[in-house]
Amino acid sequence: MDITATLNEITALSIKDRISLVQAIWDSIAAEQAYPDLTEPQKRELDRRIDDDEMNPDNVLTWEEIKASVRKQ
Helix, strand or coil, X not given: CCHHHHHHHHHCCCHHHHHHHXXXXXXXXXXXXXXXXXXXXXXXXXXXXXXXXXXXXXXXCCHHHXXXXXXXX
């Protein structure tokens, strides 16, 4: 497969069609459960977040609180 030619065809698509294509590609990857390996910094960050959640289980916001906060910005 010629990646350059494929990319040229893709960039000729409308934004809506490119978004649909990306979603279809991602769905096909998820269906195979083929996820890229996490980097060490990503693993450390996930571990940090898990530890923080376990140490502070009440330090949470509801979805409604999050939406309200975003709307204020």
